[in-house]
Amino acid sequence: MESPQDWPTGRLLSTAARLVEHAWAERLETVGLTHAGLIALHLLGEGARSQSDLARSARVQLQTMARTVERLERHGHVTRQRDAADARRVLVARTPEGAALLEQAQRLESEALPPVSDPAALRALLLEVVRSASGGRFPAS
Amino acid sequence: MESPQDWPTGRLLSTAARLVEHAWAERLETVGLTHAGLIALHLLGEGARSQSDLARSARVQLQTMARTVERLERHGHVTRQRDAADARRVLVARTPEGAALLEQAQRLESEALPPVSDPAALRALLLEVVRSASGGRFPAS
């Protein structure tokens, strides 16, 4: 009960994620990004996308993504503007500063995961989990 | 970039954890517990433990555990009292209600992880990650 060995797998998953996220966040701090911000910046790609589109891709709720984007905008990493063609949408695009940051940050991100005996197997298993748990909640992403 | 397949492993880990946690929380809601509360309740065992002790075991900060315990107390799942032997400590113990809830909740927790091709391998790999990422941050847990 005291040791992680005896924990249920779900709890192990959450804990591992949190620990890795922390290491990751520490590095990102040096370039002035949070991990959620990096994901959003990454998903943006070259063109502009709507917030709900980003949210679906990132597997988070629209409200969560809206706040992340708002923070990125406040720091000058992205711009937001109403879509002229569909006034419900807000189009988000990277600024040059955002693009520059993204490039630095991506190099840091890959270093955050501690070395593990079989990285490919870990990836494959996590992918299985994501796929099967995304069902319904984030359709057609 | 759009699909999880192309994500870095750390991001996959976080996403998988969040999705599983969500499924888990949904079930726990039916018995009136949050996932953090369940962990604390579980780690308590039969006897009383101090908050910092619980925090170390759960791999969270003392402040986080304090708030979780405070919530459990508010709902009548645990009791808190100053340690007579060391007045800095707060001793936390399960109430009978808390113990009853725990038993129900543990059955639910195990169902939350979606079936995966090699559960044992997933466990083993996650355990590696937790072990190597706990270093320094949560000594001698």
Add this chain to the structure above:
DNA sequence: GCTGGATGCTCAGCAGGCTGAGGAACGAGG
């Protein structure tokens, strides 16, 4: 004894998830 470091806790405040409620715009159908 007293002082000073270590330890346990609380308070305040931030970021990132979530839900629920409600407003504005689009679009299909009567």
Add this chain to the structure above:
DNA sequence: CCTCGTTCCTCAGCCTGCTGAGCATCCAGC
């Protein structure tokens, strides 16, 4: 047209992580 359902977004509020600051207590060493 106009209505009604859907979609996109915002606002408010909760829970869980985190940090930093500050307080009380203990204990070792002088």
